Amino acid sequence: MAFQIVLPKLGLTMQEGVIGGWVATPGQRVSLGDTLFRVETDKVDVDVEAEGEGVLATAAEAGAVLPVGAVVGWLLAEGESVPEDGASPDGDAGQGAAASSAASTPTPAAVPVTGVGTAGGRLKASPNARRVAAEAGVDLQTLTGTGPGGRIVSEDVEDFLARPLPGEAPAERPADAVEPGATAGFVGPVVRKLAAELGVDLATVTGSGIGGRITRSDVERAAGEGRSTAARSAAPSRAGRTPDGPRPGDVIPLRGMRGAIARNMMDSLHSMAQLTHGYEVDVTELVATRSALKAEAADTDRGAPSLNDFVVRAAALALRDHPLLNAGIVDDQIVVADRIDVGLAVAVDGGLLVPVVRDADRLSVTAIAERTRELATAARGGTLGLDDLEGATFSVSTLGAYGVDFFTPVINPGNVAILGVGRVKDGFRWEGGTPVRTQVLTLSLTFDHRAVDGAPAAEYLRTVGRILGRPLALLSGI
Known part of the structure; x- marks a missing residue:
């Protein structure tokens, strides 16, 4: 009996994916666990393995953009033919028809051109680049990507098309x-x-x-x-x-990563009672401590923890005392998480990813620094896995490098709070009648008022500020 191969749902926010390319070839006999194709989602690229055995028949070309659940092929018994209605005997004919329609869309023949280079290993291209290339009949194998990690972006296709x-x-x-x-x-x-x-x-x-x-x-x-x-x-x-x-006159579809961000942010704002507190923290000693660490690390290749690494650890430790902010709302119930996994907002081309630092309260500042560098590099290089992106119980978003003091971060769906980190700026405090220069950091805590009231949220910020005010204790793990 024909076994349907469908586009899997990889993550809670996925609604569509791109067939990045078939690893197995039509007519090939595959076994359970063999890699069939690679799917590109709004977050990561994932290999899809066979859930059965049989002879492969494909129904979707590489580059096709399909909804979750669409039929992309079948595993057939020896001598068996593809179902005429596009569905298995007990399958969903509607999905099969949708996939068949997508697969039957004619793809123009590749333009016979002199290649400007091919991507080493697996071809990496953005969904929009694949769409533009398919419409224009350009073979992506002839292009050299200029995006993150050598990924082919739509500008590379346009640049190629413009060449005579x-x-x-x-x-x-x-x-x-x-x-x-x-x-x-x-x-x-x-x-x-x-x-x-x-x-x-x-x-x-x-x-x-x-x-x-x-x-x-x-x-x-x-x-x-x-x-x-x-x-x-x-x-x-x-x-x-x-x-x-973007350039003047461009029209940017809300699809892929951008579409996922749009949906998630609207869902977040429409489904929660979000409120933001602003709080200034004296980080004079923290800045001095980090400067000393930076000087010590100048002759090494390990680097010094960033101020944000200290903030992530302080935020995680404070959640131990304020577990209500490390929670989610499920079926009208507040579910407090049993571990502290902090998501870090990382800006990438075309959007934002939130990789997760697991058990952040159990890690030293140095370990957090190493992990955040790894995650940021992987995010910008397009090599994050789904495990790196799912399951944050709390999030931290930093805009201080852009000169922003205060902002109102939007809570990631599934959480009840997110901490925004602004820039370090000059401040002062009075010692008797004398003003003394200080370094001040503004924190912005957005919380879901359904789960957390204003006073507990303010107490959390005060705890974070108190921890940041003791950098040596924070660094030693006390």
Whole structure:
């Protein structure tokens, strides 16, 4: 009997996924536990294994965007054919029809072009890049990704499409467009965008790419030659490269990660009675302690804990005394968690991920620092697993690096509170009649008033402030 292969639900917020690629091939006999295909979700990429045995028949092409539960293929007995109605004898014909419809959508033939590179190992591409490539008939294997971890993003596809085919004249551009240098046959939109952000006149740039094409390196080199070190450091950059972002006139669908964030935040605000307290903490001693640690670690490769690492530990320790903030509401009941797993908001291209530090109250500041660095690197590199993203009982969101003092973070669904961390700024206190300079940090606690009242929330903030005021004790684990 035909066994349906459906797109699995990987996480509470997943509503759709992208078939990242089939590992098994149609007609191949697979066994229980064999990897069939890779699915790209709004958070992570996951290998899907066979839950049965049989000969594989596929119903969805790589790059197809499908809802959870859609039929993507079957495992057939020897000599068995795919069900004509797209469903197994006891299956859901509606899902099968939806998958069959998706699978039957014609995919244009790949454009015969000279490849600019292939991604090493498994092909990594964003859902939007796959959609744009499928619509234009571009083989993603011919592209080199410029996104996190070499991931192919939609700009890479657009840049490739804008390049003329071998022997073809460059496309005619508007009269007001910036003309490239004399040796440049064409300037792609991604390179043009980079030049605009770095203030580089493309007419002065000589391309070093194929056929004299101006590359990113050419633009960056021109920017370095024409601007001072201070000006270069002020140019928009993140992790050594110009960030990808929306351009005037773009239409951005609320799908994938962005769609998941939109749904989660609206659900959070509509389903909770959220209130935010602001609280200033004197962190003068903490800043001095961290500066000393940073100086000690200058000659090592381990680095010093960040101020946020201290805050995460303090927040976790304070939850021991205020367990009502380490809870969730389920079926009109407040369920207090039996462990303290702190989620950390990490900004990534196209959205936000919240990886989890397990048992944060049991970890030293140094261990938290190591774990947060690992999670942040994995989040920006697209290598987080579902286990890294599920199950936070409390969350911490930091915007201090952006110069923000106070903000109102939105609670992650399933929790009753989230702590926002602002920047460290100058303050003062009176010693007798003399003002003394201090360092002040603003904390923003958003809590669900259904579970926590204002006074207990304020007491929690006071406990966090008291713990942060004793950095040596916090560092030693006392």
